[in-house]
Amino acid sequence: MHGEELIHIYLHKPNDIGIIKGCQKKEPASQNALFKKYAPVLYATCYRYLANEADAKDVLQDSFIRIFKYFKNFNPEKGTLKNWMLRICINESLKMLNTKKSFIVFEKLPSEPCEQALSLDNLMMEDLIQIISSLPTPYRTVLNLNLVEGFSHQEIANQLRIEAFNSRKILSRAKKMLIKKYKLVNTETWV
Template sequence: MKASDINLSLGIQQQDQKALAFLYDKYGDVLYGIAHKIVHSEDLAQDIVQEAFIKIWKNGPNYDPKKGTIFTWALNITRNLAIDKTRSAAFKKRQHVLEIGTKIDNTTAFSVENRPEHIGLKSQVNELDPKYKEVIDLIYFRGYTQSEVKELLGIPLGTVKSRIRIGLRELRKVFSMYRVPILLIAANWTFFLG
């Protein structure tokens, strides 16, 4: 096999455009899916992914592997851009128009799955107690602060904090139970060319 191992993070740090293309091929669907999950629009989700990749390319030299994997980093950039978008005036106006017809924010429902290997898992994650999932989703996908969650759900701050803790613990259990390939994480570090 004529393949050369190249470190993905090194490629990103050196602003290697091939590394960016590889990152897209590997995680484009997750990044797009997350953007879509947050903004509920295919057009906007595409804009966000494009913006995210430009940002990843520009900030590549600042990426610090010690602080997390490339995937986490790229995911956070995309997530933050999407959350920022939902806070813009234009988005709020648009959302208001959409809300007349449909209730678009449903934090407990999953979007359509495209990865067959995750179908079994989906039902399992859905078993996560909605009260934990709700809190985590509000923070992770809507960019809420703890006090905003407290206000929205009308529960004490201490409860918000404990739900975050328990929710994350439950989430870990779900994934370890299903043994989602640890390779996914390892793969963040290396990719093949040629």
């Protein structure tokens, strides 16, 4: 996965060690500290997948219940705390998408294409997340898993129970849709 350097920073903080030990003992204060520290990041991740505030909150809540319940299974030697929690959130988000069984063929996009071309380099993070959220569910899911989380197409295929070539195809279509709709520039290597 990408961004491991940044993730490791959290593990090296002495605060985290105390939180981990406290959570392993199921101390409410440590659980609260863990929640306050990581909830905004995890919420943003859930939102990227679900594109819906209510669903993202539901999934975040379920994820934290699961995190507290199975905290004894977390092994700090195998990976970072944030990584482990992110994985739980992503799994819960995918589970929610699967539960809803949304098979929206085409989702509504803004009626007119953007007039001005957008550059990926200059985009604000909020805008980028909104752009990703505007994609249909399968496109958004594959784009998130591949581009942001860094899963290979085979891994995505295993998770979503589809063929690897379908994952590639969906990603390609997602990119095309974004480029066409938002006139994204500086995306030469996308297509």
